[in-house]
Amino acid sequence: MADEMKDIVLKYVTAEYLEDGADPIGFDTPLISGGIVDSFSMVSLKRFLENKYKISIPDDQATPEAFDSVDKIADLVRAFTKA
Amino acid sequence: MSNIGNYEERYKSFDWSEAAGELDYQPGGVLNIGWSCSDRICEMGNGDKTALIWEGLGGAEKKFTYHDIRRASNTIGAFLRGLGIQSEDRVCLFMDKVPELYLGVLGILKIGAIAQPLFSAFGDESLFVRLDNAQTRAVITQKKHAPKVRKILDKLPHLQYLIIVDHDGKAPLKDREVVFSLEKAAPVETLEIHPTLAESPSLLHYTSGTTGLPKGVKHVHYSLLAQFMTAKWVLDIRDDDIYWCTADPGWVTGTSYGIIGPWSLGVTQCVMDSGFSAEAWYKFIEKHRISNWYSAPTAIRSLMKAGEEVIKKHDLSSLRTLASVGEPLNPEAVVWSERVFGKAFLDTYFQTETGSIMITNYPGMKIKPGSMGKPFPGTTAVVLDPKTYEPYPEAGKIGLIALKPGWPSMMRTYWNNEETYLKKFKNGWYMTGDRASIDKEGYFWFVGRDDDIINTGGHLVSPFEVESALIEHPAVAESAVVSKPDPINMEVVKAFVTLKAGFTASADLDLEIMNFIRKKLSPLAMPQEIEFTDALPKTRSGKIMRRILKAKEWGEEIGDTSTLEND
Numbered sequence: 329m330a331d332e333m334k335d336i337v338l339k340y341v342t343a344e345y346l347e348d349g350a351d352p353i354g355f356d357t358p359l360i361s362g363g364i365v366d367s368f369s370m371v372s373l374k375r376f377l378e379n380k381y382k383i384s385i386p387d388d389q390a391t392p393e394a395f396d397s398v399d400k401i402a403d404l405v406r407a408f409t410k411a
Numbered sequence: 412m413s414n415i416g417n418y419e420e421r422y423k424s425f426d427w428s429e430a431a432g433e434l435d436y437q438p439g440g441v442l443n444i445g446w447s448c449s450d451r452i453c454e455m456g457n458g459d460k461t462a463l464i465w466e467g468l469g470g471a472e473k474k475f476t477y478h479d480i481r482r483a484s485n486t487i488g489a490f491l492r493g494l495g496i497q498s499e500d501r502v503c504l505f506m507d508k509v510p511e512l513y514l515g516v517l518g519i520l521k522i523g524a525i526a527q528p529l530f531s532a533f534g535d536e537s538l539f540v541r542l543d544n545a546q547t548r549a550v551i552t553q554k555k556h557a558p559k560v561r562k563i564l565d566k567l568p569h570l571q572y573l574i575i576v577d578h579d580g581k582a583p584l585k586d587r588e589v590v591f592s593l594e595k596a597a598p599v600e601t602l603e604i605h606p607t608l609a610e611s612p613s614l615l616h617y618t619s620g621t622t623g624l625p626k627g628v629k630h631v632h633y634s635l636l637a638q639f640m641t642a643k644w645v646l647d648i649r650d651d652d653i654y655w656c657t658a659d660p661g662w663v664t665g666t667s668y669g670i671i672g673p674w675s676l677g678v679t680q681c682v683m684d685s686g687f688s689a690e691a692w693y694k695f696i697e698k699h700r701i702s703n704w705y706s707a708p709t710a711i712r713s714l715m716k717a718g719e720e721v722i723k724k725h726d727l728s729s730l731r732t733l734a735s736v737g738e739p740l741n742p743e744a745v746v747w748s749e750r751v752f753g754k755a756f757l758d759t760y761f762q763t764e765t766g767s768i769m770i771t772n773y774p775g776m777k778i779k780p781g782s783m784g785k786p787f788p789g790t791t792a793v794v795l796d797p798k799t800y801e802p803y804p805e806a807g808k809i810g811l812i813a814l815k816p817g818w819p820s821m822m823r824t825y826w827n828n829e830e831t832y833l834k835k836f837k838n839g840w841y842m843t844g845d846r847a848s849i850d851k852e853g854y855f856w857f858v859g860r861d862d863d864i865i866n867t868g869g870h871l872v873s874p875f876e877v878e879s880a881l882i883e884h885p886a887v888a889e890s891a892v893v894s895k896p897d898p899i900n901m902e903v904v905k906a907f908v909t910l911k912a913g914f915t916a917s918a919d920l921d922l923e924i925m926n927f928i929r930k931k932l933s934p935l936a937m938p939q940e941i942e943f944t945d946a947l948p949k950t951r952s953g954k955i956m957r958r959i960l961k962a963k964e965w966g967e968e969i970g971d972t973s974t975l976e977n978d
Contacts, residue, residue, distance in 0.1 A: 361688035368934035
């Protein structure tokens with residue numbers, strides 16, 4: 329389940345935010361601090377996670393740190409899907 | 412003692428000829444920003460001094476001395492000349508904050524061509540309207556951004572060259588594509604500098620308008636005098652300083668104060684080409700012993716949100732001058748920075764059109780948190796009565812911020828749009844489009860925009876441009892775009908949308924429309940919220956009344972609704 333979620337998020341981030349021809353990213357690639365996803369685009373990534381996993385992530389927990397890699401995003405989503 | 416010393420005395424006595432003298436510029440003579448920011452510093456005996464420390468992803472680091480940036484900009488200029496690029500041709504730089512962007516600007520200016528930097532996160536539609544309007548002849552880009560240009564190449568007959576700076580040879584080059592590698596190119600020691608004069612065009616920066624397409628703001632080489640002087644007196648840059656401007660050269664701050672200001676002063680500057688993280692930013696300041704830091708309210712508020720524990724982990728004692736630009740800096744941020752860094756962020760105000768800082772707080776001058784400060788020496792700023800376009804004689808009245816034309820970095824026109832340019836002047840004043848009041852001590856206090864333009868995170872977004880893009884989505888029938896308050900970005904984009912028959916509002920459609928705009932225009936223009944509605948408020952003549960929607964978002968009085976269609 330966890331790996332499946334990470335695969336889905338990775339695929340989405342790659343399709344939506346990576347330029348064509350950019351180097352591939354991994355589960356631990358820095359997304360926000362690495363400049364792949366900017367703070368404005370983070371809103372659409374949050375919306376994707378909320379739609380996909382039927383969760384609501386409060387704004388104060390949708391921080392650049394919590395969204396900084398697919399691994400971290402999966403941790404965040406798991407915390408809300410369990411709750 | 413700060414560089415400016417006593418502000419009041421400077422304001423009384425300053426004349427722009429003082430800046431000309433410091434730059435050894437003789438009126439009527441050759442003036443070239445590219446040369447002034449590199450060769451001139453080398454001729455002053457500082458060629459071996461570090462000009463640029465660049466850090467990219469994963470800790471990659473590059474350093475350039477002033478001799479290096481002189482040679483690199485010569486090399487880029489010679490390459491462009493070899494392609495047939497001539498003076499006044501527009502050359503676009505569409506790149507992340509890589510060294511080639513900074514050095515490319517100097518190289519383009521050295522051959523007398525016009526540098527047109529564009530924000531690398533722009534989508535293909537945003538890119539197209541700007542390249543089309545400027546009739547750009549060449550685009551310099553990275554392989555990761557090239558696909559966006561390729562997508563619109565067929566619609567751009569004037570675009571002759573797509574120059575890729577990091578081509579790895581894996582994919583074959585396509586039509587009009589050429590490769591330039593700064594590392595592999597033979598360094599050009601001597602380049603014939605195009606004899607640009609004060610009024611020769613230098614840069615073309617695009618800015619959003621209330622209606623119509625983005626406007627290309629044309630600047631000239633004479634702007635150097637203002638960028639040099641303001642960097643010296645406001646950012647307080649001195650010979651041994653280490654300076655960091657966080658702005659992207661796709662925007663005016665990134666060229667005026669990320670290239671021209673610091674390098675014309677011969678200082679060492681740092682560039683960080685990666686995304687935001689409080690930890691990474693503080694580490695960067697500590698590692699490079701940064702003394703002068705020019706940033707933006709959005710970043711400052713994000714740092715405030717990250718807390719103070721992360722600050723305590725770093726030695727930030729090198730910081731001496733902190734300044735902010737892009738949108739008004741809230742008083743809490745000024746007070747916070749004074750407490751945690753021991754220095755208040757100095758709020759500065761200028762626009763793409765003004766080219767350099769116009770109204771600002773100064774090192775050594777009393778700061779009133781939340782105030783814009785006072786006009787820069789050599790400029791006249793007033794608040795006009797919106798009915799008469801005459802300056803208010805008394806303090807405290809809210810009116811329109813206006814500037815007396817004539818400062819060196821004032822825009823010379825909007826590219827291919829002289830008519831709109833002329834509308835920026837009323838009664839002999841340049842109208843900024845912003846509202847403010849002036850207190851009894853002469854401090855300006857920002858109130859807001861005088862139009863519908865959205866200032867999100869310090870970047871201007873045109874509601875018209877977003878609305879036009881929205882109705883290109885197959886589900887959207889009509890749209891209205893306004894700002895809504897945001898604790899970090901001051902304002903963000905909100906869209907009200909009516910759907911075409913056969914489409915139903917849903918969370919997935921909401922996301923699809925957001926991503927549609929992000930890719931077409933830019934992440935800045937992407938609505939952070941979309942509200943699906945059955946109808947939009949309109950006048951009886953059918954014009955959408957944005958102000959009603961905006962007033963609701965901001966919790967303000969709706970005002971006169973007598974012309975509302977369904978009132």
